Amino acid sequence: MTATVDSSPRSLSGWGRTMPTTALVSRPSDAPSVLASMCDDSGGIIPRGMGRSYGDAAQCSGGLTIDATGLGHIGALDETAGTVEVGGGVTLHDLMRHLIPLGWFVAVTPGTRYVTVGGAIAADVHGKNHHQEGSFARHVLEMTLATPSGMLAVAPERDSELFWATAGGMGLTGVVVSAVLRLIPIETSWMQVDTQRFTRLEQLMSTMERSDSRYRYSVAWLDCMGGRHGDHRSILTRGDHAPHAAIPDRLSGRSREVPGDPKLRVPHTAPGRLVNRLSVRALNEAWFRASRETRSLLRPLAAFFHPLDGVHQWNLLYGPRGFVQYQLAVPPERGDVIEDAVAAIASANVPSFLAVLKRFGPGTPGPLSFSQEGWTLALDFPLGPPELHALLDRLDDKVATAGGRVYLAKDSRLRPELLPVMYPRLGEMATVRRRVDPNGVLASDLSRRLGIPR
Amino acid sequence: MNDAFGHPQSIVVLGGTSDIARELVALLVADRGRSVVLAGRNQVALQRAAQDLIHVERVETVVFDAENPDDVDKTVAQCFEAAAEAVDLVIVAVGELGSQTTDELHPDRVVDMMTVNFTWPAAAMSAIAGRLRRQGHGRIIVLSSVAGFRVRRSNFIYGSAKAGIDGFGHGLSESLRGSGVAVHIVRPGFVRTKMTSGRSPAPFAVDPSRVASDIVRGVARGQTVIWSPGLLRWVFSALRLLPEPLWRRLPG
Numbered sequence: 001m002t003a004t005v006d007s008s009p010r011s012l013s014g015w016g017r018t019m020p021t022t023a024l025v026s027r028p029s030d031a032p033s034v035l036a037s038m039c040d041d042s043g044g045i046i047p048r049g050m051g052r053s054y055g056d057a058a059q060c061s062g063g064l065t066i067d068a069t070g071l072g073h074i075g076a077l078d079e080t081a082g083t084v085e086v087g088g089g090v091t092l093h094d095l096m097r098h099l100i101p102l103g104w105f106v107a108v109t110p111g112t113r114y115v116t117v118g119g120a121i122a123a124d125v126h127g128k129n130h131h132q133e134g135s136f137a138r139h140v141l142e143m144t145l146a147t148p149s150g151m152l153a154v155a156p157e158r159d160s161e162l163f164w165a166t167a168g169g170m171g172l173t174g175v176v177v178s179a180v181l182r183l184i185p186i187e188t189s190w191m192q193v194d195t196q197r198f199t200r201l202e203q204l205m206s207t208m209e210r211s212d213s214r215y216r217y218s219v220a221w222l223d224c225m226g227g228r229h230g231d232h233r234s235i236l237t238r239g240d241h242a243p244h245a246a247i248p249d250r251l252s253g254r255s256r257e258v259p260g261d262p263k264l265r266v267p268h269t270a271p272g273r274l275v276n277r278l279s280v281r282a283l284n285e286a287w288f289r290a291s292r293e294t295r296s297l298l299r300p301l302a303a304f305f306h307p308l309d310g311v312h313q314w315n316l317l318y319g320p321r322g323f324v325q326y327q328l329a330v331p332p333e334r335g336d337v338i339e340d341a342v343a344a345i346a347s348a349n350v351p352s353f354l355a356v357l358k359r360f361g362p363g364t365p366g367p368l369s370f371s372q373e374g375w376t377l378a379l380d381f382p383l384g385p386p387e388l389h390a391l392l393d394r395l396d397d398k399v400a401t402a403g404g405r406v407y408l409a410k411d412s413r414l415r416p417e418l419l420p421v422m423y424p425r426l427g428e429m430a431t432v433r434r435r436v437d438p439n440g441v442l443a444s445d446l447s448r449r450l451g452i453p454r
Numbered sequence: 455m456n457d458a459f460g461h462p463q464s465i466v467v468l469g470g471t472s473d474i475a476r477e478l479v480a481l482l483v484a485d486r487g488r489s490v491v492l493a494g495r496n497q498v499a500l501q502r503a504a505q506d507l508i509h510v511e512r513v514e515t516v517v518f519d520a521e522n523p524d525d526v527d528k529t530v531a532q533c534f535e536a537a538a539e540a541v542d543l544v545i546v547a548v549g550e551l552g553s554q555t556t557d558e559l560h561p562d563r564v565v566d567m568m569t570v571n572f573t574w575p576a577a578a579m580s581a582i583a584g585r586l587r588r589q590g591h592g593r594i595i596v597l598s599s600v601a602g603f604r605v606r607r608s609n610f611i612y613g614s615a616k617a618g619i620d621g622f623g624h625g626l627s628e629s630l631r632g633s634g635v636a637v638h639i640v641r642p643g644f645v646r647t648k649m650t651s652g653r654s655p656a657p658f659a660v661d662p663s664r665v666a667s668d669i670v671r672g673v674a675r676g677q678t679v680i681w682s683p684g685l686l687r688w689v690f691s692a693l694r695l696l697p698e699p700l701w702r703r704l705p706g
Contacts, residue, residue, distance in 0.1 A: 009590065011634055018458035021591035022634035043590070055458065061540065061634070062590030324458050389459045389485070412458035415486070448540065449455035449463065 049116030055412030088118030137167030168369030469547030
């Protein structure tokens, strides 16, 4: 049983680097030491994986943060069932490197491989296949959860309240010690990708509505900075895993290549802020010009799913003040909110690189799980433009009124009073938390800031 | 907790009836504020200040006497208890301008002036720093003054006490590096407040609202020393080098 607790507090923040607070950190390497860590409960406890949530979800000011990355075992693959048992601290990067040569892949991957399985469950992450296959927790068959009231085994059919409160529950029900994941078989590590370009947002959205169902994976990138006549160009990429037959001879030796480590890194001497109005315009322009309309183009898996993982610590490009991510979801019939949001960002002239638009399939029963059927738009903004915070407050109002919500794994600034409007089933979450955490030990800066009830 | 834009949810003000502090709190609570604790010596004045904050979920008042340093620990503890959640920001706006010409003739008054402007707030900042350090985050904004930057004949009791609190703030700020707690030292020039009413304004005089907005901007930029107006940084950097005979002859 080993768990090392740092004797001095460490400063922790999310990927957006906006709200650092200090806390003690323990890094247990097995289940009993996770439970042992939970005995020191004076200032609150929250688990942390790779720290890829953008805001303050995986930090607990003045308390204890349980670094789960020590729970890194990958169990044997069950080829008949298509499942694998893994530790909660295993990263999807390591898991993919293990699975791809064996002809298997995770059922859902977010835009980065550098997240832990526990973190993926806690944020109930989604990928480009959400419209077909739902979010990450849909493919979790069972898990072992270390809670303040002990080790509990849960599954969708065994203590489903706790299972679903944990899926999207931002770590507030305990530490995912291990999980059994459903996998998908793949023949190669290549993707067959169709790319289309659009100059108007409504063309893009109607194409996605009409034909996303023909593709397993679909995502659109749009230029929020906008053109002269209120038009917003976009690139829609859709595809599926390539079968053996699609791999040409020259690539046959590389048909099950695993994603590597980042080749580029941001130097620590990078100047103040490289992401600004000018650079975002230039990057958007370059990206748009570089992308061609293609049919069944072969792309490496990492380039398709995780384009930013090629740059180590790309978040440093935003400079010391950091950046804000904003992701909203609205019902299928409220595409107008997406159009309004894009127009509002363009007219406020706040730079946003990487606006990502996607259609969601049905959500999960998780009361705090983000994905819900309809549209989702993800944006990021460097901190600095004075109009940004009021702009996001106005977007929140529109989203809430439309029956939508914002993603807590990315949040760093939501008005607390909108939380129950966006997540009306907070009460169910509170009931489960009171059961597994009667003394209210589990808390994060996020849960305190938003007043997530218990 | 603070949000990504640095908006605090929970604020404690020592010297809650100070004009600058009231303007600052009004600016800060507009976005995310949900708890404000106002501490001061006069309950009636505190209640009046609290009425400005009618839209804030929780407003509490705490009475203390800044001439009594035995009071410090208890007062700070009361403020943190009244906040009922983590305190994101503490504004230390305790102070008294006094009357130089009469005070300097009465050693008792000098003691009181030093207590109110230096001893009490310095001790309070120590108590606050300990609590914020345990809490893992937080900010202290302390009101210093240009009067402490180079102390003058015309207000050297007040000025020397402010010089003390300014230096104390700097040292405390260094001692808190890496703790998640930040200290901001505010050096306003002549501010038209009830404290200075009846005195003729010095050059570069400003209103409390200007000081408040300068503070908000300085905090967002992460400045340890915030001058208000910003121009005074350069004016006083030059005045500090002025030879004594010339300095003595400056009006005011």
